[in-house]
Amino acid sequence: MIVIEDLRKSYGERVALDGVSLTVPKGQLFAYLGPNGAGKSTTIRILTGLTKRSGGRASLDGCDIEADALAARRRSGLVPQQTNLDNDLSVGENLDIHGRLFDMRRGERQDRIAEVLAYVELADRRDQTVRTLSGGMKRRVMIARALMHRPAILFLDEPTAGLDAQIRRRIWALIKRIRQDGTTIFLTTHHIEEAEFLAERVAFLDQGRIVVIDSPANLINRVGAWAVDVLGEEDMETEYFATRAEADHGIRGRDGSVTIRRVNLEDAFLAMTGRKV
Amino acid sequence: MRPLLAVYLREMLLLRRRFWRVCLGMSVSPVLYVIAFGYALGAGSPVGGLRYLDFLIPGLVAMSSMTQAYGVSSEINIARFYAHIFEEFQAAPLTNLSFVTGEVMAGITRAGLSTVLIVAIGAAFGVTMHCGPLFWVAVVLNAFVFASLAVWSAMVVKSHADQALLANFVITPMAFLGGTFFPLERLPGWSQRILDLVPLTHAARAIRAEALGGAAAASDYALLVVLGAAAFFIALRSVDAARE
Numbered sequence A: 001m002i003v004i005e006d007l008r009k010s011y012g013e014r015v016a017l018d019g020v021s022l023t024v025p026k027g028q029l030f031a032y033l034g035p036n037g038a039g040k041s042t043t044i045r046i047l048t049g050l051t052k053r054s055g056g057r058a059s060l061d062g063c064d065i066e067a068d069a070l071a072a073r074r075r076s077g078l079v080p081q082q083t084n085l086d087n088d089l090s091v092g093e094n095l096d097i098h099g100r101l102f103d104m105r106r107g108e109r110q111d112r113i114a115e116v117l118a119y120v121e122l123a124d125r126r127d128q129t130v131r132t133l134s135g136g137m138k139r140r141v142m143i144a145r146a147l148m149h150r151p152a153i154l155f156l157d158e159p160t161a162g163l164d165a166q167i168r169r170r171i172w173a174l175i176k177r178i179r180q181d182g183t184t185i186f187l188t189t190h191h192i193e194e195a196e197f198l199a200e201r202v203a204f205l206d207q208g209r210i211v212v213i214d215s216p217a218n219l220i221n222r223v224g225a226w227a228v229d230v231l232g233e234e235d236m237e238t239e240y241f242a243t244r245a246e247a248d249h250g251i252r253g254r255d256g257s258v259t260i261r262r263v264n265l266e267d268a269f270l271a272m273t274g275r276k277v
Numbered sequence B: 001m002r003p004l005l006a007v008y009l010r011e012m013l014l015l016r017r018r019f020w021r022v023c024l025g026m027s028v029s030p031v032l033y034v035i036a037f038g039y040a041l042g043a044g045s046p047v048g049g050l051r052y053l054d055f056l057i058p059g060l061v062a063m064s065s066m067t068q069a070y071g072v073s074s075e076i077n078i079a080r081f082y083a084h085i086f087e088e089f090q091a092a093p094l095t096n097l098s099f100v101t102g103e104v105m106a107g108i109t110r111a112g113l114s115t116v117l118i119v120a121i122g123a124a125f126g127v128t129m130h131c132g133p134l135f136w137v138a139v140v141l142n143a144f145v146f147a148s149l150a151v152w153s154a155m156v157v158k159s160h161a162d163q164a165l166l167a168n169f170v171i172t173p174m175a176f177l178g179g180t181f182f183p184l185e186r187l188p189g190w191s192q193r194i195l196d197l198v199p200l201t202h203a204a205r206a207i208r209a210e211a212l213g214g215a216a217a218a219s220d221y222a223l224l225v226v227l228g229a230a231a232f233f234i235a236l237r238s239v240d241a242a243r244e
């Protein structure tokens, strides 16, 4: 369980987090959505001990991130936004060092390395140097590494950024599997379909503040069921309708390029924050 | 204990990957100094009754164990600013004490390796040193001081460029003035008193005395222990500063 109360962070004059409060119950897959610079990584960095908070409190499974920092870190796994593997070491060595950092015994480490690598479908890469892996493989190695010590809470900071559609889907399937094994997952993304497909609950973050927290279905329903995109001279306008019939009625007599489609989470974000994710 | 060893073993794995390159790197400048200063400049001029080479090589041990121990700062900087591996340590249940100890041990190991190389280079140039236990204690203490300083500086700098600047203004002057290449007695009295506060001066004195088969002064060891402990303590306190 993740509990965050009025979390604040400033870098000098710049306010990165402006009083964020939220609770993620045990075992939930929670998505944290927001545009560049919203404060997504800052939140994760504070929760995992990489950055100091300026104010507020947070706890992971009841362990305060500052007062009980080591216990909190023992419970969490982190896949940061930037790749941070030792390029000159092998996949197995990277995982082994992680296991040692989390105080795992040798035998336990060896078994677990085989297990997590099989889990991310990289069992045959154990002895390969990280430098020679593709970007998608590196991301999966980072997920495997974060799972090494069986964390109760997994933080994934844009786990599919920069990956092609096929690999992205593979990683989604992996994340669903991790969730099914009972791990609480805190995921940031600006791939809207990612949140829609994976998350049980979504928070919209904008300029360091939470705009709304709800399930993807509820967020979409707040806006409507059908969207009509009208392509104008300068830009595109979107109108929302509760039913297909209303939408059909709404486009009658419009000229130019018009499309009718289902409302998605992106529409909800746009409608509630006035900006794109 | 295991998390501490994780920090140390990671450095050792990286060292093993680059072992021959590192050895070559550690040998180049001592060989150049021996040729340039030992032969070209100082061959004929004895120092305090010693051949200049006999004086120089123990000094190079002091200098090299200092720069190699201080070299962990570059490793940490790369881990922090480029590879971001440092985040792995920050997110792990690793105490500051384990982190600093692991990195300092890595620095001491590098210093030990460079000392072995210089002893071999010395032998190749016909200089035999007495490498007894107290010789090694002096090398380790010297490395302890500078590896601790290295960790501290790697934690407080904001970029790798800052680190290079620090090395240029602190480490390089020390390397040249701390009794490595010439006896301090050749300098004016006021500068001797300043250099007496510099750890390398004491390390060079102790290492040289032991290497030449004499007995080093206990005060030199005591000073290195005190300075090392202080640097280590400052390093410990600085780790949290890196959590910006």
Ligand SMILES: Nc1ncnc2c1ncn2[C@@H]1O[C@H](COP(=O)(O)OP(=O)(O)OP(=O)(O)O)[C@@H](O)[C@H]1O
Binding pocket: A011, A014, A015, A016, A034, A035, A036, A037, A038, A039, A040, A041, A042, A043, A081, A190, B244
């Ligand atoms: N080390 C830092 N020093 C100063 N400002 C920072 C630092 N890290 C982040 N910021 C600022 O904090 C704000 C939030 O950044 P953060 O990285 O959390 O955004 P994000 O939501 O993760 O964005 P992205 O989608 O681009 O990853 C930004 O305005 C950023 O410029």
Ligand SMILES: [Mg+2]
Binding pocket: A040, A041, A042, A081, A157
């Ligand atoms: Mg980010």
